[in-house]
Amino acid sequence: MIKIDKLNQFYGQSHTLWDLTLELNTGNCTCLMGRNGVGKTTLAKAIMGLLPVKSGSIIYDGKDISKLSSDKRAGIGIGYVPQGREIFSQLSVKENLDIGLLGNRNGLKSVPQKIYELFPVLKEMLKRKGGDLSGGQQQQLAIARALCIEPKLLILDEPSEGIQPNIVQQIGSVIDYLTKEEKITVMLIEQKLPFARKHGDDFYIIDRGSVVANGEISQLSDDIIKQYLSV
Amino acid sequence: MNLIIKKEQWINLAIVASTLWFMWFAQTHFDEYTVRILNNIAIFTILAVSYNLINGVTGQFSLEPNGFVAIGAYVAALLLLDGDAKEYQYDIEDPYPWVLLLHANFVWALFFAGTFSAILALILSFPVFRVRGDYLAIVTLGFGFIIRIIAINNPEVTNGSLGLNDIPEYSNLYWTGGIATLAVIGILNIIYSKYGRAMKAIRDDEDAAIAMGVNTFKVKTLAFCTSAFLEGVGGGLLAALLTSISPDLFTFFFTFQLLIIIVLGGLGSTTGAIIGTILVIGGSEWMRFLDEPMNFGFMETPAMPGMRMVVFSVILIFVMLFAREGIMGKRELKDLFKKRGES
Numbered sequence: 001m002i003k004i005d006k007l008n009q010f011y012g013q014s015h016t017l018w019d020l021t022l023e024l025n026t027g028n029c030t031c032l033m034g035r036n037g038v039g040k041t042t043l044a045k046a047i048m049g050l051l052p053v054k055s056g057s058i059i060y061d062g063k064d065i066s067k068l069s070s071d072k073r074a075g076i077g078i079g080y081v082p083q084g085r086e087i088f089s090q091l092s093v094k095e096n097l098d099i100g101l102l103g104n105r106n107g108l109k110s111v112p113q114k115i116y117e118l119f120p121v122l123k124e125m126l127k128r129k130g131g132d133l134s135g136g137q138q139q140q141l142a143i144a145r146a147l148c149i150e151p152k153l154l155i156l157d158e159p160s161e162g163i164q165p166n167i168v169q170q171i172g173s174v175i176d177y178l179t180k181e182e183k184i185t186v187m188l189i190e191q192k193l194p195f196a197r198k199h200g201d202d203f204y205i206i207d208r209g210s211v212v213a214n215g216e217i218s219q220l221s222d223d224i225i226k227q228y229l230s231v
Numbered sequence: 232m233n234l235i236i237k238k239e240q241w242i243n244l245a246i247v248a249s250t251l252w253f254m255w256f257a258q259t260h261f262d263e264y265t266v267r268i269l270n271n272i273a274i275f276t277i278l279a280v281s282y283n284l285i286n287g288v289t290g291q292f293s294l295e296p297n298g299f300v301a302i303g304a305y306v307a308a309l310l311l312l313d314g315d316a317k318e319y320q321y322d323i324e325d326p327y328p329w330v331l332l333l334h335a336n337f338v339w340a341l342f343f344a345g346t347f348s349a350i351l352a353l354i355l356s357f358p359v360f361r362v363r364g365d366y367l368a369i370v371t372l373g374f375g376f377i378i379r380i381i382a383i384n385n386p387e388v389t390n391g392s393l394g395l396n397d398i399p400e401y402s403n404l405y406w407t408g409g410i411a412t413l414a415v416i417g418i419l420n421i422i423y424s425k426y427g428r429a430m431k432a433i434r435d436d437e438d439a440a441i442a443m444g445v446n447t448f449k450v451k452t453l454a455f456c457t458s459a460f461l462e463g464v465g466g467g468l469l470a471a472l473l474t475s476i477s478p479d480l481f482t483f484f485f486t487f488q489l490l491i492i493i494v495l496g497g498l499g500s501t502t503g504a505i506i507g508t509i510l511v512i513g514g515s516e517w518m519r520f521l522d523e524p525m526n527f528g529f530m531e532t533p534a535m536p537g538m539r540m541v542v543f544s545v546i547l548i549f550v551m552l553f554a555r556e557g558i559m560g561k562r563e564l565k566d567l568f569k570k571r572g573e574s
Contacts, residue, residue, distance in 0.1 A: 048442050074444030082442065088435035090499075090561055091428065099432045102425060103444020130435075149444060 001026040001185045002047070002153055007056035007066075009039075009046055009209075016042050018209040019056070024153070024202075027183040029175055031190050031200035031217065033229060039209040040189045041083055044155050047187075048080045049073050060153070074103035079151030083158050083189075085142040089131030093122055096130050096141055100148025108150065115144050118174050136167035143174065154178065157189045168195065175199045193225065205229070239565065247412060254408035266404060267472075268516045273407035274468050275512045277414045279492045279504040281461035284418055286490075287499035287561075288427065289454040290434025295352075295371035296489050298378040299459045301481035302351065303344035303466025305382065308395040308476055309333050310340040320396055323386035330388055337401040341410075341467040348463025349456045356452040363437065375483060382478040394477025395470075402472035410468065414461050418501055419563075421457065430454055434499070495550055497557030502564040507557070518542060 002024045009017040016039050024030045032040050045051040047058060049070030058066040065073060074080075088096050097111045116123040119140045125133065130141060139159055146154060156175070160168040176199055178184040190196045196203065196217070203220050205213040205228045213224050257269050278296055285293050309317075314331040335343065359370050382389045389395070421427050429450045432440040441447055470476050488511065496507025518539035525532045550558065 050438055050441060070441045071444050071446045074442060080442040082439060086436045086439040088432045088439065090435050091431055095428055095431070098425070099428055099440065099443050099445065102429060145443065 001060070002187075003057075003059040004043075004047070005057045005059065007043070007046065007058065008054040009042060009051060010054050011042075016209050017046065017053075020206070020210050022204050022211055022214065024185050024187055026185050027179055028201040029179045029186040029188055029199055030202040030204060031188045031196040032204050032206060033190060033196060034206035035229065038206045040206055041157055042209075043206070044080065044082075044157050044187070044189060047073075047155060048078065071103070074149050075105045077105060077150065077152035079146035079149050079154040081139075081142045081146045081154070081156045081159060083161070085135075085138045087130040087133075087138050087141050087145070089129065091130055092127050093130060093133070093141055094126040096145050097122075097148050100145040103149040106150060108148070111148060112150075115147055118147075118177065119144050119170075136163045139163055139171065140167065143171065147178075151184060153185045153187065155187045155189075158191060159188070160190065160192055160195050172199050193229070196220075242565075247416070250408065250412055254404045258404040268513060269404055270402060270407045270472050271516075272508055272512050273404065273411040274402075274465050274472065275489070275492065275508045276411045276505055277407075277461055277465040277468070278489055279496070279508045280415055280418045280501050281458040281465070282489050283493045283496075283499070283501060283504040284421070284430075285451075285454045285458040287493055287497075287504075288422055288434065289430040289451060290499075291451055291454070292365055292368045293371045293455070293458075294368050294483070294486050294490075295374060295455075295459070296462050297481045297483060297485040298371065298375040299348040299352065299462035300466035300469065300485065301375075301378050301382065301478070302348045303463030304470040304476045304481070305389060305395070305466075306347045306463070307340040307344040307467030308398045308470045309388075310335040310343060311337065311399050311401070311471060312395065312397070316397055320393075321386070321390050322393060323391045325387070326390075327387050337399075337406075337471065340471075341464050344467035345460040345463040348466070349460040352456045352459030353452065356448075356455055360448050360451045360455075372483070375481070375486060379478045379481055382481075389478075392478055394475060394480075396475040398470050398474045398476070400471060400474050402468050407468050407472070410464060414464075415501060415505065418457075418461075421454075422501065426450060426453060431499075491547070493557075495547065495557055497554075497559035497561060499561040500557070500559040500563055502562070503557055503559030506559065514546075515539065515543060 004020060004022050007017050007020040008015070020043060032043070034040055042051060046053050049068060053066055056066065057064045060076065060078070065076070088099065091099070097115070101108055101111065121137055122141060122144055125137065130138065133141060143156070143159065159171050172195060175186055175188065179186050179201070188196070188200060197220065200217040203214060203217050204211050205224060207228050212228055257266060278300065282296050285291050309330065310333050313334050317326055317331055355370060355374065359367050383392050429440065429445045432443070432445060433447050433450060437447060492507035492511045493504050495510065496503030496505070521539040521542055522534060522536050524534045
């Protein structure tokens with residue numbers, strides 16, 4: 001689905017991603033884990049084109065997209081739910097979802113009914129301002145908005161962060177639905193082990209800007225966790 | 232085709248019709264001084280709603296109006312003055328032959344005033360919107376200064392610091408009010424289109440907008456060029472209202488005044504921009520009585536020139552204290568009639 005090869009990225013002078021190489025399998029939920037500041041969000045932004053990369057390639061659907069302008073990446077089916085949600089706070093829920101439709105490559109004109117079935121709470125709040133929603137609702141809106149572009153690859157950056165447990169559960173089942181039923185590839189950046197273990201298929205652990213361990217989620221042993229994830 | 236007109240459209244039609252009726256009534260019944268103020272309000276409405284599009288709706292802090300209004304005013308003035316009138320008033324240097332040949336009627340003059348401004352805006356967009364950040368403010372601030380200096384230092388074209396005089400007085404309330412109405416309708420149509428939604432998305436969160444596939448460069452450029460076009464047209468109307476223009480008219484204070492208008496009205500609200508214009512442009516005229524000697528019955532105060540600006544500033548401070556987002560916030564007229572909780 002997407003193959004990242006020897007990606008290098010710099011923030012000014014500091015070298016953040018070092019020859020990072022990874023591959024996501026179609027229809028799988030791959031968890032990207034690691035301590036704070038190891039480059040997980042940087043990688044997500046680099047895939048989205050929000051940060052320029054120095055060298056390396058991002059092969060998506062057989063094509064290198066590392067030079068493609070960032071707004072075009074939504075058009076080829078990469079959905080992104082940024083950390084901290086970043087919904088459009090002054091726009092209504094409906095308008096937020098409509099913005100998602102702008103990047104839809106199939107020319108979809110209205111929000112698919114399926115999205116309201118996944119997030120029934122949004123249907124009741126269509127006219128509310130995005131900024132007036134609770135944190136959990138905003139997170140659901142951010143995911144729904146990304147689904148409006150009908151992504152083939154969905155990047156979720158810490159969707160469970162700071163959100164009440166029952167909504168985290170809902171988001172988890174949405175991820176399961178998307179990967180199992182819709183065959184959407186999900187890249188899940190996650191700090192919470194139980195959530196990753198429950199919904200992930202594969203894992204990658206990143207440390208200091210490169211991959212230090214990977215495999216199926218069942219292979220995520222306590223040793224690895226101790227070495228790379230515990231503080 | 233759907234011929235049934237909705238209730239909301241009826242209200243809009245009624246507002247437009249009563250505005251146009253008022254323009255006609257004012258032009259035919261009011262005295263010259265009042266008509267002059269109303270003309271000013273109409274022109275500044277065009278400028279404020281278009282400035283608000285880039286600054287308030289798209290959220291790109293820009294300081295451009297004086298530059299584009301100056302360009303519009305000069306282009307229109309050069310086209311409206313005929314060869315003889317120009318030859319007669321160019322005192323500093325003889326005008327270039329092509330300057331004398333420029334001549335067009337009022338409609339074309341306004342059209343070229345707007346188009347010329349929009350083309351310059353497009354040229355500015357390429358370096359400015361390629362990068363993120365507050366460069367637009369700096370570039371547009373500099374642009375305003377450059378335009379003024381060009382106007383002063385090219386007397387063969389602009390008659391230098393003497394400016395252009397005896398411009399035919401074409402502007403009346405039919406023109407200014409009519410174009411202001413068209414400008415407001417046009418801007419509102421953009422705001423409620425998908426481009427308008429994209430503009431607001433960029434204002435709220437540019438990264439998220441890009442990630443949703445919004446071509447932010449294109450959308451920002453569209454907003455900027457639309458602004459510049461209308462500011463150019465407004466400049467043309469202003470030239471044909473004042474009948475004489477000079478570089479000193481288009482200093483940074485001009486932009487500053489518009490900034491006050493849109494912040495007072497509420498950044499991002501077109502209704503607010505109109506209310507702000509009426510308050511600032513109309514208010515500063517209607518408060519002139521404050522400068523004059525006043526008799527309160529028990530005491531008399533002498534004439535105090537500048538008193539109205541003091542009162543005006545105090546009002547501004549109070550508005551900003553009690554309505555931090557301006558009078559309208561980001562709401563439009565129709566939002567006021569909605570139930571609570573809806574946006």
